[in-house]
Amino acid sequence: MWLEGWKRNQYTFRNLVSTEGLPGKGAAMTDKTAWIEEDAEGRRHARDACAEPCAIERGMRIVGGKWTGSILWHLKDGPVRFNDLARMIGGASKKMITERLRQLEDRGLVKREVLDTSPVSVTYEITDLGRTALGFLDGLRQWSESLPRDLHVD
Amino acid sequence: MWLEGWKRNQYTFRNLVSTEGLPGKGAAMTDKTAWIEEDAEGRRHARDACAEPCAIERGMRIVGGKWTGSILWHLKDGPVRFNDLARMIGGASKKMITERLRQLEDRGLVKREVLDTSPVSVTYEITDLGRTALGFLDGLRQWSESLPRDLHVD
DNA sequence: CGGCATCCACACGGATACTG
DNA sequence: CAGTATCCGTGTGGATGCCG
Numbered sequence: 001m002w003l004e005g006w007k008r009n010q011y012t013f014r015n016l017v018s019t020e021g022l023p024g025k026g027a028a029m030t031d032k033t034a035w036i037e038e039d040a041e042g043r044r045h046a047r048d049a050c051a052e053p054c055a056i057e058r059g060m061r062i063v064g065g066k067w068t069g070s071i072l073w074h075l076k077d078g079p080v081r082f083n084d085l086a087r088m089i090g091g092a093s094k095k096m097i098t099e100r101l102r103q104l105e106d107r108g109l110v111k112r113e114v115l116d117t118s119p120v121s122v123t124y125e126i127t128d129l130g131r132t133a134l135g136f137l138d139g140l141r142q143w144s145e146s147l148p149r150d151l152h153v154d
Numbered sequence: 155m156w157l158e159g160w161k162r163n164q165y166t167f168r169n170l171v172s173t174e175g176l177p178g179k180g181a182a183m184t185d186k187t188a189w190i191e192e193d194a195e196g197r198r199h200a201r202d203a204c205a206e207p208c209a210i211e212r213g214m215r216i217v218g219g220k221w222t223g224s225i226l227w228h229l230k231d232g233p234v235r236f237n238d239l240a241r242m243i244g245g246a247s248k249k250m251i252t253e254r255l256r257q258l259e260d261r262g263l264v265k266r267e268v269l270d271t272s273p274v275s276v277t278y279e280i281t282d283l284g285r286t287a288l289g290f291l292d293g294l295r296q297w298s299e300s301l302p303r304d305l306h307v308d
Numbered sequence: 309c310g311g312c313a314t315c316c317a318c319a320c321g322g323a324t325a326c327t328g
Numbered sequence: 329c330a331g332t333a334t335c336c337g338t339g340t341g342g343a344t345g346c347c348g
Contacts, residue, residue, distance in 0.1 A: 056223045059298030061307050064218035069210045082310050107305055119309045136297050139290030144213030153215050236330050273329045
């Protein structure tokens with residue numbers, strides 16, 4: 001269960017407490033919007049709170065890492081060799097590219113293939129699973145381009 | 155121009171060099187897919203490389219921060235008070251919530267409003283600009299939920 | 309070419325305490 | 329209630345060098 005390993009802090013704990021003994025407790029892993037209820041004593045409780053982390057957060061941690069989205073995006077048209085990928089993604093160091101590629105590979109979004117040429121060449125290809133992410137990545141791209149040019153980032 | 159302030163490394167520099175003197179140089183801020191060309195001497199150059207960072211990367215740095223997407227998402231149904239937001243987003247500390255909210259406010263995606271009640275209450279509301287992000291955030295959510303449950307995150 | 313190893317600064321983010 | 333302030337460990341990520 002993917003909830004395991006996520007740290008819980010005061011709020012999480014509160015939520016857990018507040019859902020204790022309630023119908024449906026612990027099963028609220030859906031992503032319905034949370035809301036707040038007030039009980040007879042005026043205490044406020046969260047209902048259907050984001051099951052730490054909710055789908056949005058979970059998704060962001062998979063493709064939201066630095067350079068991760070860019071890498072995936074640049075693989076959409078076919079296999080790309082390592083150094084070419086590095087050339088395409090200006091600003092990212094080889095170390096970063098490597099790390100993110102390994103991560104994407106571990107999660108099955110990207111496939112690594114070594115061709116026995118000399119010198120050796122390695123290509124990275126987006127998998128079918130990885131391809132399912134391209135949809136909203138394109139949404140993100142369009143949104144990003146629609147933003148005011150002078151919006152400062154960093 | 156939002157390119158200012160972004161660090162450029164070896165790859166970026168190479169890209170800049172390789173486009174020197176070419177038609178359209180410096181104007182390639184679109185997000186067409188980059189490709190690699192090989193010249194007569196066998197040297198490889200990037201064409202239309204991601205103008206560091208490309209739209210994907212830029213977008214990610216606006217809404218891809220830890221908890222940022224979740225916060226925005228939980229504001230979609232109307233104004234929410236600070237502590238309620240904290241209750242909804244299990245796992246995030248008040249410090250994080252505050253920081254991300256300030257950032258979202260600076261970028262005009264969220265509006266902060268102080269009501270003069272006692273004790274004081276503050277609500278956060280998504281702006282029209284912020285609302286434009288909800289589309290692909292929902293895409294992200296759907297994608298995330300479609301993923302294998304056992305995909306390990308972190 | 310496609311990395312990995314190492315070093316290191318600094319930003320991120322959690323915990324805790326305090327405040328108007 | 330809605331934060332701010334402070335401390336401080338840890339992770340992230342850049343720079344550099346080396347290798348088969």
